[in-house]
Amino acid sequence: MIVLQRCIFMRIGQQFCSRNQETTKSLVSGFPTALLGGHRAAGLRSRSTLPNVRERTLIAVKPDGVQRRLVGQIIQRFEQRGFKLVGLKMLQVSEDLLSQHYCELRTKPFYPSLLLYMTSGPVVVMVWEGYNVVQTSRTMVGHTNPAEAQAGTVRGDFSFHVSRNVVHASDSLEGAQREIQLWFQGSELLNWDCCDQTSTCEL
Numbered sequence: 001m002i003v004l005q006r007c008i009f010m011r012i013g014q015q016f017c018s019r020n021q022e023t024t025k026s027l028v029s030g031f032p033t034a035l036l037g038g039h040r041a042a043g044l045r046s047r048s049t050l051p052n053v054r055e056r057t058l059i060a061v062k063p064d065g066v067q068r069r070l071v072g073q074i075i076q077r078f079e080q081r082g083f084k085l086v087g088l089k090m091l092q093v094s095e096d097l098l099s100q101h102y103c104e105l106r107t108k109p110f111y112p113s114l115l116l117y118m119t120s121g122p123v124v125v126m127v128w129e130g131y132n133v134v135q136t137s138r139t140m141v142g143h144t145n146p147a148e149a150q151a152g153t154v155r156g157d158f159s160f161h162v163s164r165n166v167v168h169a170s171d172s173l174e175g176a177q178r179e180i181q182l183w184f185q186g187s188e189l190l191n192w193d194c195c196d197q198t199s200t201c202e203l
């Protein structure tokens with residue numbers, strides 16, 4: 001019991017210290033630490049030598065996924081895989097935000113219907129963190145066209161048409177950074193230590 005109490009106090013102490021270090025560093029560097037969060041935190045806290053343990057990606061449950069009450073199942077897949085949730089919110093997306101998010105698709109014939117679909121109801125948008133999370137998430141989400149997505153992927157299990165493919169996942173590290181900045185304020189993302197961190201992150 002005493003050992004357990006000591007562990008808890010040590011843990012609280014570590015978190016308090018790391019939060020203070022974070023604030024100081026943020027003020028000094030002027031960088032949005034939440035976005036760089038992981039890489040900076042890796043230097044302070046993680047024993048890992050792998051560079052992308054604290055990688056982050058943007059995942060969004062699209063309006064059809066929210067309407068069909070799939071949010072919980074989608075979150076569960078990312079938790080089960082061992083990734084860490086560092087940001088989450090529900091919102092009705094504006095056309096302005098969407099046009100920035102999908103800026104590469106503006107000239108596509110399906111773009112107007114994509115905007116209508118994405119603004120048809122609320123979306124749940126999240127930032128997940130973990131080793132190689134950008135690429136792994138794309139694999140977990142599956143092919144853009146659910147008709148070609150493998151069973152076991154989110155799109156392969158929950159959808160059948162490209163115009164209602166349930167979920168968004170950033171497609172590259174650069175894309176993830178751009179999208180996270182677009183959808184989240186730095187203050188909406190949390191740097192926190194998972195209690196299973198030693199088994200999932202400190203490889």
Ligand code: DAT
Pocket residue numbers: 105110114143144162163165168169171
């Ligand atoms: P992804 O979402 O897999 O990154 P994308 O970036 O090429 O795919 O396209 C963004 C979204 O646009 C996609 O999830 C669904 C929609 N979309 C893509 N191709 C489409 C098509 N041929 N017809 C209708 N919607 C399409």
Ligand code: MG
Pocket residue numbers: 169171
């Ligand atoms: Mg894409």
